[in-house]
Amino acid sequence: MADGQEKKGTVTLLSSLFSAKEAEKAVRRVQEAISDRQKELDCLREFLTDNKALIQHVQKLPEELSHDIMVPFGGAAFFPGRLIHTNEFMVLLGEGYYAERSAKQTVEILQRRGKSLEAQLESLKRVVKDLELEAKFFDSAATEAAEGVVHIREEYVEDAENQQPGTDKKNSEICEEEKEEEEYAKLMARLNELEKEEEEAGSDLAEDEYDETARTSDEYEEDEESEDEEEDTGYMNVKAKNHKNIYEEVPFPKARGPLKVQERSMQHDASKWSLHPSDQPSVHSKVHVFPTGSLENNLEQLHMTRNPSQPLKTNEYLQKAPNVQASSESSSSTSSSLGSSTERKAFTGSIIEHSYGLSLAQPTNSAASGQSSRPVSRFKLQKGGR
Amino acid sequence: MAASPALRELQHDLESQANALSKIQKDVAKNHQVRKQYTIQLGENELVLKELDLLNESSNVYKLIGPVLVKQDLAEARANVRKRIEYISTELKRLDGTLQDLEDKQSSKRDAVLKIQQRIQAVQSGKSKS
Numbered sequence: 001m002a003d004g005q006e007k008k009g010t011v012t013l014l015s016s017l018f019s020a021k022e023a024e025k026a027v028r029r030v031q032e033a034i035s036d037r038q039k040e041l042d043c044l045r046e047f048l049t050d051n052k053a054l055i056q057h058v059q060k061l062p063e064e065l066s067h068d069i070m071v072p073f074g075g076a077a078f079f080p081g082r083l084i085h086t087n088e089f090m091v092l093l094g095e096g097y098y099a100e101r102s103a104k105q106t107v108e109i110l111q112r113r114g115k116s117l118e119a120q121l122e123s124l125k126r127v128v129k130d131l132e133l134e135a136k137f138f139d140s141a142a143t144e145a146a147e148g149v150v151h152i153r154e155e156y157v158e159d160a161e162n163q164q165p166g167t168d169k170k171n172s173e174i175c176e177e178e179k180e181e182e183e184y185a186k187l188m189a190r191l192n193e194l195e196k197e198e199e200e201a202g203s204d205l206a207e208d209e210y211d212e213t214a215r216t217s218d219e220y221e222e223d224e225e226s227e228d229e230e231e232d233t234g235y236m237n238v239k240a241k242n243h244k245n246i247y248e249e250v251p252f253p254k255a256r257g258p259l260k261v262q263e264r265s266m267q268h269d270a271s272k273w274s275l276h277p278s279d280q281p282s283v284h285s286k287v288h289v290f291p292t293g294s295l296e297n298n299l300e301q302l303h304m305t306r307n308p309s310q311p312l313k314t315n316e317y318l319q320k321a322p323n324v325q326a327s328s329e330s331s332s333s334t335s336s337s338l339g340s341s342t343e344r345k346a347f348t349g350s351i352i353e354h355s356y357g358l359s360l361a362q363p364t365n366s367a368a369s370g371q372s373s374r375p376v377s378r379f380k381l382q383k384g385g386r
Numbered sequence: 387m388a389a390s391p392a393l394r395e396l397q398h399d400l401e402s403q404a405n406a407l408s409k410i411q412k413d414v415a416k417n418h419q420v421r422k423q424y425t426i427q428l429g430e431n432e433l434v435l436k437e438l439d440l441l442n443e444s445s446n447v448y449k450l451i452g453p454v455l456v457k458q459d460l461a462e463a464r465a466n467v468r469k470r471i472e473y474i475s476t477e478l479k480r481l482d483g484t485l486q487d488l489e490d491k492q493s494s495k496r497d498a499v500l501k502i503q504q505r506i507q508a509v510q511s512g513k514s515k516s
Contacts, residue, residue: 090448090455093433093434093437093438094430094431094433094434094437095427095430095431095434095467095470096449096450096451097434097438097447097448097449097450097458097463097467098447098448098449098450098455099437099438099441099445099446099447099448100445100446100447100448101445109437109440112436112437113433116433
């Protein structure tokens with residue numbers, strides 16, 4: 001699996017480029033800077049309002065010849081006094097310089113001061129705005145990293161896909177039939193059992209599963225399956241879990257005869273897959289299904305098997321499935337011996353990759369995949385191992 | 387574990403370099419603060435000069451010296467403020483120069499520290515393999 005990932009390494013978690021923690025730290029730092037600036041802003045605003053009040057006061061003073069006031073005397077005492085010379089002010093210019101001014105002149109000085117304060121206020125506001133934008137960016141980056149959003153490099157994907165499929169095809173062509181037959185034989189027995197179960201319980205479950213599968217938004221409809229999947233474009237757009245499902249499903253039925261064709265389509269699709277990390281569980285379940293369905297039962301059976309297999313299987317699959325899963329998942333350990341694994345590898349590898357990258361994002365998938373309890377748990381185990 | 391003498395030396399080096407780096411960083415921070423203070427004073431002085439220039443020749447100007455206001459000649463006050471502004475701006479320029487210097491030193495020190503860290507890592511990984 002690891003090899004497959006490396007080869008196709010088109011998908012990198014954002015969180016691997018920079019940890020969510022670091023992004024959060026950056027956000028916090030910017031927020032601190034913003035709050036500092038905000039304090040300065042508040043301070044400036046206070047100055048401005050004080051200044052305005054002072055201007056009004058100064059304008060009022062010379063209206064009377066004298067004012068009766070209480071003069072502060074020491075810290076706590078006042079005594080009554082009279083304010084005379086109401087039109088003479090000593091204005092502090094700054095740096096210890098005072099000037100004797102009339103009320104009118106004082107107001108002028110104060111207004112000039114107010115203007116400079118306003119200019120400072122404006123520039124500070126702009127700074128705060130910049131900082132807020134920065135914070136927003138960091139924040140979104142952090143959440144993306146935390147959610148497991150994936151960074152995809154298309155060039156790499158295409159290269160990897162093209163190369164791999166080409167090589168795979170040759171091998172796969174030779175080996176396909178052999179391994180398919182063997183696996184199919186194994187799977188067939190299981191499938192039959194499963195099918196029976198499905199038929200029994202399938203009607204309800206099948207519907208459920210279909211819905212879920214349908215959620216996957218697919219632009220690529222290859223078969224009947226595609227129809228189902230298409231319905232739900234909105235659901236996983238971001239994470240595109242369903243895409244995987246679709247792809248997997250589509251290729252599997254075909255897999256039997258035209259493997260090459262499928263592979264190619266897969267390759268093309270793969271880029272899309274990479275974009276949308278799909279559900280791991282769904283993938284597994286389908287993987288299980290695919291060999292049997294494609295071989296024996298054709299499309300109808302496939303549908304049936306898929307639907308019931310995931311939900312119903314749990315017990316039986318647990319017992320029987322291990323082989324199948326192992327073969328399909330781990331680059332077909334069993335199948336590898338057969339030599340036909342190459343094709344599968346391509347599929348599984350891609351699948352695994354996606355799921356791997358997606359792991360963080362999966363919570364949403366898990367809901368859909370909940371039915372296929374078995375595959376999910378398996379996957380988790382694998383992840384944990386890594 | 388028996389760290390090879392080379393490794394120990396490297397670590398020693400790293401420590402001393404890191405210390406130097408942190409010292410420089412402190413200097414830079416101090417410099418920034420002083421610079422900030424000077425810019426604030428400069429702004430205030432410019433404001434004062436503007437106001438002084440707007441005053442009539444006949445108006446009285448006082449300077450607060452300690453607890454008392456001392457009457458000053460307007461022209462003298464203006465000259466004083468101008469001189470002060472000049473002084474502050476030259477001081478600012480000087481600070482800019484030293485700051486630039488310090489930052490250069492800082493980056494070079496940082497590079498040195500990084501290099502030493504890499505070497506230590508290389509030595510360690512080489513050892514662990516062997």
